[in-house]
Amino acid sequence: METTNGALNRKLRMGLAGGGQGSFIGRVHATAAVLDNRAALIAGALSSNPAKAKSSAPSYDIADNRAYGSFQEMMQQEAALPAEQRIDFVSVATPNHTHFEIAKCALEHGFNVICDKPMTYDFAQAEELVQLVEKSGAVFAVSHNYTGYPLVRQAREMIQAGELGEIQAIRSNYIQGWLRTRLETSEQKQAAWRTDPSKSGAAGGFGDIGTHAYNLGRYMTGLLPEQVSCHLKTFETGRALDDYGHAVIRLENGGLMTVTASQISHGRENDLFIEVDGTKKSLAWRQEEPNAMWIRENGKPHQIYTRDPNAPFTKPLAAASCRLPSGHPEAFFEAFANVYRFAYDAMIQRSQGERFETRDTIYPNVYDGAEGMYFIQQCVASNKENGAWLPLKYAGARR
Numbered sequence: 001m002e003t004t005n006g007a008l009n010r011k012l013r014m015g016l017a018g019g020g021q022g023s024f025i026g027r028v029h030a031t032a033a034v035l036d037n038r039a040a041l042i043a044g045a046l047s048s049n050p051a052k053a054k055s056s057a058p059s060y061d062i063a064d065n066r067a068y069g070s071f072q073e074m075m076q077q078e079a080a081l082p083a084e085q086r087i088d089f090v091s092v093a094t095p096n097h098t099h100f101e102i103a104k105c106a107l108e109h110g111f112n113v114i115c116d117k118p119m120t121y122d123f124a125q126a127e128e129l130v131q132l133v134e135k136s137g138a139v140f141a142v143s144h145n146y147t148g149y150p151l152v153r154q155a156r157e158m159i160q161a162g163e164l165g166e167i168q169a170i171r172s173n174y175i176q177g178w179l180r181t182r183l184e185t186s187e188q189k190q191a192a193w194r195t196d197p198s199k200s201g202a203a204g205g206f207g208d209i210g211t212h213a214y215n216l217g218r219y220m221t222g223l224l225p226e227q228v229s230c231h232l233k234t235f236e237t238g239r240a241l242d243d244y245g246h247a248v249i250r251l252e253n254g255g256l257m258t259v260t261a262s263q264i265s266h267g268r269e270n271d272l273f274i275e276v277d278g279t280k281k282s283l284a285w286r287q288e289e290p291n292a293m294w295i296r297e298n299g300k301p302h303q304i305y306t307r308d309p310n311a312p313f314t315k316p317l318a319a320a321s322c323r324l325p326s327g328h329p330e331a332f333f334e335a336f337a338n339v340y341r342f343a344y345d346a347m348i349q350r351s352q353g354e355r356f357e358t359r360d361t362i363y364p365n366v367y368d369g370a371e372g373m374y375f376i377q378q379c380v381a382s383n384k385e386n387g388a389w390l391p392l393k394y395a396g397a398r399r
Helices: 025-033 050-060 071-080 096-108 123-136 150-160 189-194 205-221 316-320 332-351 366-384
Strands: 012-018 039-045 089-093 112-115 140-142 167-175 225-233 244-251 256-262 271-278 282-286 292-296 303-306
Touching (some): 012 025, 012 071, 012 096, 012 332, 025 089, 025 332, 039 050, 071 089, 089 096, 096 112, 096 123, 112 332, 150 205, 150 271, 150 282, 205 225, 205 244, 205 256
Parallel strands (some): 012 039, 012 089
Antiparallel strands (some): 167 271, 225 244, 244 256, 271 282, 292 303
16 A cells, blocks of 8 residues: 555545444444545445345445445455455444454455444354454454543543542443333334344343443543442343343452443433542543533532643543534544544554554454453343352453
8 A cells, every 4th residue: 555654645445334224323433434534435235135235325425336235245355356446444333243254254354344332242252353353463443432532531541640549439321211112112123133132142231332331431440340240130021131230340459330221211312421439539421411521529629621622631642532622512423433533543554564552552442342242241140140249350451
């Protein structure tokens, strides 16, 4: 690949798996990927139904000859193209049970991967995927997109710098209400596969959004877990997977973390919020109001940190994650795009034969994805043993 001043003199070329008619997350990936004008969506296998895959392509402006009937066809035909024409990476935006086979196929054909979460159907697949990524040398990112918010990264840098003191307690919650009724019995596509064990995996709400809450606590603080005790509940009669759950996690430093996930709380939309208690200060951040973060210290006025890339209090990583001046709200798409933005830097390094960081990355990586799958596995196992304390140390976890 030709380069100029250490950067590609062209856009990265994207292939999309999933995202056909009725998809939510596929459109989000496609939008976030091109937000900074560093990539172009040029190929896709947009559905497992070949006819639907082809008919969905025009809405993404994908040419007929790059609209494939299956992900296998996309990988094979793209890999056969000259280097200056083929895709650079594949985004996986499909139901959980298909992530592994699509990502595996992409890696085996030499492509970088950005995969939706949870990364795989189960932990065994996640472990195998880690090995495949290490063998391939490819860039692999997982779209735990909430790590991309500037103030989440501000919190991470403040905590790592010791500004909150020793972290003793983390409360991370993701509360929704959209599955208060058996929506999956209607023709609602998102509800149908997310509540189906054959497609979603061993957990329902805890796998879908509980993993986000867990990942956010880990990303912000870097604290490693030791043990977990979990209770999952299915409140809607007849539903096959959990729609509510609560986990207590003992941390390596002696602190505690709680993770609560609900999809049956009336009136709640996408209320991901986290509170972190340190010996010096505490902080609180809410995804539905992402451009403000509370900092509290006993005996002093409460502070509100705003998303301001030019303020002296803003840490370098948080500033680098902003696109707009203060007062102009940045939110979901921009945070999602930050996962892509920093993964692109690694893709360019790889394309030039340079070494790039694979473990301590700004974006969530394959090891974070595997840790999320281990979290699901151990929470489900703990619940089956009436909340028994089980190990939660994942060998590949990063701080």
